[in-house]
Amino acid sequence: MANILVVDDELGIRDLLSEILNDEGHSVDLAENATQARAARAGTRYDLVLLDIWMPDTDGVSLLKEWATAGLLTMPVIMMSGHATIDTAVEATRIGAFSFLEKPITLQKLLKAVEQGLARNVAHPVAAVQPPAAEPATxxxxxxxxxxxxxxxxxxxxxxxxxxxxxxxxxxxxxxxxxxxxxxxxxxxxxxxxxxxxxxxxxxxxxxxxxxxxxxxxxxxxxx
Structure with a gap:
């Protein structure tokens, strides 16, 4: 089981991602803006963060850069957006984002991105997520x-x-x-x-x- 933070200003998306990830056995915290995300990150060491790019107070790329500068980018961050440009995605990757998901996010792409992100989290590997990865091959x-x-x-x-x-x-x-x-x-x-x-x-x-x-x-x- 992994500790995952979902940051998105849309209630429907937060609820949907939380339901799916909880069903996968993960512990999920939710934040609707950068302020809540900062507070959550300050109190918890997460194994993965799903971070929306376009938010009302501080955008996701700025928050990502803030974490990177402060040495808080110790977990894989998957950026999410339905309107981001290629330049934005490249910039987020350059700063340290693990990957990028385009909205609307399909179930298959979400689970694959989360699985790959957790597998890359060398500091806190999540054994519970590893076994299902081998099943599609067999x-x-x-x-x-x-x-x-x-x-x-x-x-x-x-x-x-x-x-x-x-x-x-x-x-x-x-x-x-x-x-x-x-x-x-x-x-x-x-x-x-x-x-x-x-x-x-x-x-x-x-x-x-x-x-x-x-x-x-x-x-x-x-x-x-």
Whole structure:
């Protein structure tokens, strides 16, 4: 688990990023302007900062430069903006920003940038973020049939063999049992992260929550 600071003057973006990062198991603090960000940085050593460029009091690039000058730029900083020019992004990188995300920020780009930023944080490596990085190489894409095989042989919860699926019954009942085992497998493999399960299975999160409740999956235990 990493300590992450999100600095953005838009409430909706702060809430969205906080929800996603909390779901990934991180501890997230929020700041809506540079003043709050300074206070948060003064009291906490963060593993990563997501910093908006355009803010009402002090812009993100100026705050980044301020931290760099004061020797406080000890963590990777990912800049965010929907209107920044290439020159602005280059300037932020020159000052010491780790990377730049253009708004609207997609889930895949956010998680990848955060994962890479934490991996580069040599002073405070975050072991909890490292294992998922290797999974795309060994399990690229989404393949329904191999996933079914994994459910039958690898999950602690749910069926462990084909014999546990009673096929001599209505299709809907048999399908519900398989789907429950399927989602329990993915929840276990993704460490209970609803964000990653939604991405892996191709379901929108609201639909996924509804489906898991319908199948009787213990959400409280799975989410951790």
């Amino acid at each position: 399990n690229p894409g989404y393949a329904p049939l191999p996933a079914m095989s994994a459910v039958l042989t690898g999950a602690d919860a749910g069926p462990h063999s084909h014999q546990d699926f009673d096929l001599n019954r209505p299709l809907r009942e048999a399908r519900d049992d398989f789907e429950k085992a399927y989602f329990e497998f993915h929840l276990k493999r993704e460490g209970g992260s609803m964000t990653r399960v939604a991405e892996k299975t191709g379901l929108e999160r609201t639909h996924l929550y509804r489906k898991l409740r319908q199948l009787g999956v213990d959400l409280g235990r799975k989410r951790g």
